[in-house]
Amino acid sequence: MYHRTQTRPVRVGNVVIGGSDRVVIQSMTSTKTADVEATVAQIHRLEEAGCEVVRVTVNTREAAEAIREIKRRIHIPLVADIHFDYRLALAAIENGVDKVRINPGNIGKRDRVEAVVRACKERGIPIRIGVNAGSLEQHILEKYGYPTAQGMLESALYHIRILEELDFHDIIVSMKASDVPLAIEAYKLAAETFDYPLHLGITESGTLFGGTIRSAAGLGALLAMGIGNTIRVSLSADPVEEVKVARELLKSFHLISNAPTLVSCPTCGRIDIDLIAVANEIEAYLQHIRAPIKVSVLGCAVNGPGEAREADIGIAGGRGEGLLFRKGKVIRKVPEAELVTALKEEIDALARQYQET
Numbered sequence: 001m002y003h004r005t006q007t008r009p010v011r012v013g014n015v016v017i018g019g020s021d022r023v024v025i026q027s028m029t030s031t032k033t034a035d036v037e038a039t040v041a042q043i044h045r046l047e048e049a050g051c052e053v054v055r056v057t058v059n060t061r062e063a064a065e066a067i068r069e070i071k072r073r074i075h076i077p078l079v080a081d082i083h084f085d086y087r088l089a090l091a092a093i094e095n096g097v098d099k100v101r102i103n104p105g106n107i108g109k110r111d112r113v114e115a116v117v118r119a120c121k122e123r124g125i126p127i128r129i130g131v132n133a134g135s136l137e138q139h140i141l142e143k144y145g146y147p148t149a150q151g152m153l154e155s156a157l158y159h160i161r162i163l164e165e166l167d168f169h170d171i172i173v174s175m176k177a178s179d180v181p182l183a184i185e186a187y188k189l190a191a192e193t194f195d196y197p198l199h200l201g202i203t204e205s206g207t208l209f210g211g212t213i214r215s216a217a218g219l220g221a222l223l224a225m226g227i228g229n230t231i232r233v234s235l236s237a238d239p240v241e242e243v244k245v246a247r248e249l250l251k252s253f254h255l256i257s258n259a260p261t262l263v264s265c266p267t268c269g270r271i272d273i274d275l276i277a278v279a280n281e282i283e284a285y286l287q288h289i290r291a292p293i294k295v296s297v298l299g300c301a302v303n304g305p306g307e308a309r310e311a312d313i314g315i316a317g318g319r320g321e322g323l324l325f326r327k328g329k330v331i332r333k334v335p336e337a338e339l340v341t342a343l344k345e346e347i348d349a350l351a352r353q354y355q356e357t
């Protein structure tokens with residue numbers, strides 16, 4: 001099995017996918033790509049949330065033409081999502097896209113594949129092969145009868161071979177399925193078979209609630225095995241939510257270096273403050289902090305500081321007041337009404353310290 005650190009490094013703009021323990025966060029816009037204003041505005045929101053590579057659909061000539069202006073106004077690598085039409089791929093490449101998601105076996109005649117590969121080679125642009133359980137090639141479906149992990153691997157190898165025959169190796173592969181065990185199995189087979197970096201995703205995973213859980217189950221299992229170099233959480237929600245979920249997931253496996261972690265207690269009969277509201281407010285506040293600090297929010301002082309000894313900063317509720325503590329040691333008492341503000345100030349101070357060092 002190829003651990004993510006053993007995969008081939010592939011450059012996408014100024015980001016390298018593969019060859020290290022880094023897992024790059026991706027998302028995809030939901031705007032019409034030809035609407036440059038709306039697309040750029042959404043990409044800026046994604047960048048702010050922590051998105052490192054963004055994909056746009058290129059389904060029309062206008063969309064391909066919009067790439068140039070979008071690219072000029074954003075700060076992260078841009079990927080063109082192409083289905084079938086090699087002319088749109090060529091136009092997107094011509095307009096400066098950093099990566100193309102296209103399956104070479106679906107482009108058609110050999111000269112068309114060669115044209116796309118030549119254009120990618122000239123500009124140092126990688127290709128992502130996107131295997132999807134829902135759209136396997138007819139010959140594979142006929143062989144297996146229905147989508148299987150082995151069939152998905154065969155599909156990946158079919159497209160990989162086409163590129164390798166043209167001496168093209170800047171390849172990234174995804175093996176998406178909406179069925180979690182199928183996706184896990186397919187990615188495992190891929191990691192056992194080739195060393196191209198893997199783009200993880202559970203496709204059509206569902207809404208913010210259900211999709212987050214399914215993505216965490218599937219992608220979490222793979223990340224724990226050391227599989228995956230880039231991740232896209234697919235949700236029927238604002239794509240900013242995808243990035244937030246991806247960051248949280250990577251944090252769980254210590255695969256992100258600049259994100260804070262919130263520890264909050266489940267509450268019990270000992271609770272002395274409105275902990276759920278406090279935890280939600282601090283969680284939202286932490287979304288914009290770029291420092292690996294651990295913050296603890298606990299409902300009472302009985303076990304509070306002791307339960308969160310590992311936290312850099314935290315609060316524990318008391319009657320009408322709370323304790324502010326650092327590394328398990330109480331530093332001062334704060335009236336309940338001022339608790340959240342005091343904690344935010346301490347978080348800011350720690351983040352500043354981190355940025356200065």
Ligand code: SF4
Pocket residue numbers: 265266267268269270271272298299300301302303304307
């Ligand atoms: Fe209960 Fe206090 Fe523990 Fe929270 S910190 S679960 S309120 S004992």
